[in-house]
Amino acid sequence: MNTPPSTMFAVVQTQDGYSGTATGPVLEDAAEWLSEAELPVPAPGPGQVLIRLRAASVNPSDIHFIKGEYGQPRVKGAAAGFEGCGDVVATGAGAEVLNGQRVAFVAAGAGAWAEYVVTQAMMCIPLRPEISDEDGSAQIVNPMTAMAMVDIARNAGEAFIVSAATSQLGKLMCRLGRDLGLKPIAIVRRADAVDSLKDLGAHEVLVTSNPDMPKKLTDLCHALKPRVFLDAVADQISEQVFCAMPNGARWVCYGKLSPDLPKLTQMGQMIFMGKQIEGFWLTKWMTTTPPADQMRVVAEVQARFADGRWKTDVADRLSLRNVVSDLAHALKKSDGKVIITP
Numbered sequence: 001m002n003t004p005p006s007t008m009f010a011v012v013q014t015q016d017g018y019s020g021t022a023t024g025p026v027l028e029d030a031a032e033w034l035s036e037a038e039l040p041v042p043a044p045g046p047g048q049v050l051i052r053l054r055a056a057s058v059n060p061s062d063i064h065f066i067k068g069e070y071g072q073p074r075v076k077g078a079a080a081g082f083e084g085c086g087d088v089v090a091t092g093a094g095a096e097v098l099n100g101q102r103v104a105f106v107a108a109g110a111g112a113w114a115e116y117v118v119t120q121a122m123m124c125i126p127l128r129p130e131i132s133d134e135d136g137s138a139q140i141v142n143p144m145t146a147m148a149m150v151d152i153a154r155n156a157g158e159a160f161i162v163s164a165a166t167s168q169l170g171k172l173m174c175r176l177g178r179d180l181g182l183k184p185i186a187i188v189r190r191a192d193a194v195d196s197l198k199d200l201g202a203h204e205v206l207v208t209s210n211p212d213m214p215k216k217l218t219d220l221c222h223a224l225k226p227r228v229f230l231d232a233v234a235d236q237i238s239e240q241v242f243c244a245m246p247n248g249a250r251w252v253c254y255g256k257l258s259p260d261l262p263k264l265t266q267m268g269q270m271i272f273m274g275k276q277i278e279g280f281w282l283t284k285w286m287t288t289t290p291p292a293d294q295m296r297v298v299a300e301v302q303a304r305f306a307d308g309r310w311k312t313d314v315a316d317r318l319s320l321r322n323v324v325s326d327l328a329h330a331l332k333k334s335d336g337k338v339i340i341t342p
Contacts, residue, residue, distance in 0.1 A: 004041050004050065004089055009342075010079040010114035011323045012037045019068030024259040025060035027328040033066040034080060034324050042118040044092040049121050051105055053320075055137035056084035056112040057312070058331070058338040060232070060255055065110060069256075071281065074110075081112030081340070085127065085136030095121035102127050104139035106283075113323060115342050123286075128302050134339050135305045138168065138312045143301040145254060145282050146172040148289075149230050150180065152252060152280075159183040159224035161241060164232040164257055165202065166193045166335050172310055173230060174201040179309070185220055187241065193335075208237050217244050228252060235260045247273045254280040314339050 014035050027033070044050045059082065064070040066080050083106055088098045103124040111117050127136045150173055153160035158181070162173050165186030177184035178201025186202035188194070194205040204220055206213050217240075220226070225246045231238050232255030239262040242251040269275045286294065304310040315336030318326050323340060330338045 002089070004052070004116060006041060007038050008041050008115035009320055010037050010039045011035075011081070011320060012039070012077050013066055013074045013080050013110070014076060015068060015074055016076040017068065017073045021067070022069055022256065022259060022261075023067065024069075024257060025063035025067075027063060027067075027331060030324050030327040034327075036321070036324055037077070039079070039114065041116045044090055044095065044118050046093045047095055047121055048092040048118055049088045049095050049098050049103075049105075049124060050090040051084075051086040051103065051117045051119065051124075052089050053084055053086040053112070053115055053117060053342050054102070054133045055086075056081050056340040057134075057138040057141075058327070058340065059083060059141050060257060061141070063331070064256070072110075079107075079111040079114040079117070081114075082107055082110055083137065083141045084112040084117065084340075085133050085139065086117065088124070089116075091121070097121075098124060098126070102136070104136045106140050106286075113320060113340055115320065125298055125302075128306050130306045131302060134314060135310075135312045137339060138337055139301065139305065141282060142169040142172055143304070143310065144286075144297055145169060145280070146176055147297045147301060148282070148285050149173065149252060149254065149280060150176050150182070152250075153177070153228040153230065154180055154182055156227040156248075156250070157225055159185060159203065159220075159226040160228040160230060161185045161187065161226050161245070162230045163187045163238060163241070164255070165197055165205070166190070167232065168313060168337055169232070171197070171200055171313070175310065176304075177201055178203075183224055183226075185224070185226055187237075214240065214244070217241060221245050230254065233257045234262060236262045238262055239264060242275070242277070243269060245275070247275075249273070249275045251275070251277045252280050253277065312337055312339075317341065 106123045183203035235258035313336040315333035316330035
């Protein structure tokens with residue numbers, strides 16, 4: 001195995017801490033938040049690995065993070081990016097078993113948008129050879145979130161509601177729900193997404209711009225009684241969906257795509273109908289779920305990518321050296337991920 005170089009190219013954060021704003025995972029100019037840098041290649045400590053990057057995927061959480069809107073503070077000068085795929089080229093004590101393996105990884109505290117990444121060995125998953133680098137780069141955040149949240153839904157009835165259903169995660173949840181015999185109700189903004197989502201597994205698709213959407217939603221809630229709403233938007237329409245749901249409904253928020261803040265208009269539903277609002281964060285799930293359950297989820301995720309039931313839809317591909325100049329434009333392309341390569 002080749003010895004890593006002493007320095008590496010990285011896309012780094014230009015600001016510290018939290019911004020105090022909530023404008024959503026959109027960028028007009030990545031140079032407001034990111035810059036290019038030549039950094040020392042980090043050395044892995046105990047329980048850590050050094051990974052040579054093959055590909056990194058861009059998630060909404062990455063954009064929230066670099067803008068100071070995420071649940072962790074930024075560190076000025078540190079590489080951006082949470083998730084990727086690469087080869088383990090060095091290990092610290094206790095992580096030797098991963099040496100030489102191609103892994104999917106989450107970079108604790110960010111760092112995936114660089115030629116080399118250090119992260120905890122426990123945040124790495126060895127990849128099956130039939131899984132591509134692009135699928136490997138998006139193997140953890142969305143797929144494992146989909147598995148964990150649909151598990152929540154399947155324990156509450158045969159139907160569930162999912163917003164932002166044209167996102168990569170939304171599509172994964174629709175297909176998984178169908179495979180498990182459930183009835184996903186997808187919520188989208190665009191009418192042209194209806195047929196493709198039904199092909200993927202959505203039982204019904206509601207378009208928020210349609211005037212008859214509220215009535216259709218009410219009718220579906222009466223007929224199918226969905227008690228779990230998996231929501232990445234968190235706007236006033238989300239609140240309306242929650243209010244239309246039956247007794248015991250759970251509004252599970254895992255993202256904030258909309259900059260608008262919802263108002264709670266029917267507080268009595270929490271008191272008299274037993275409804276609740278909660279959050280889901282994959283990091284917490286990974287650190288609190290028993291290892292045997294995690295391994296079951298990991299095996300199922302890899303099996304689905306290996307046999308083609310799941311795939312990563314790619315909207316654009318950027319090299320690391322083009323991220324600052326081209327990321328904002330690439331993110332405007334819909335229904336797919338931006339993939340970053342060295």
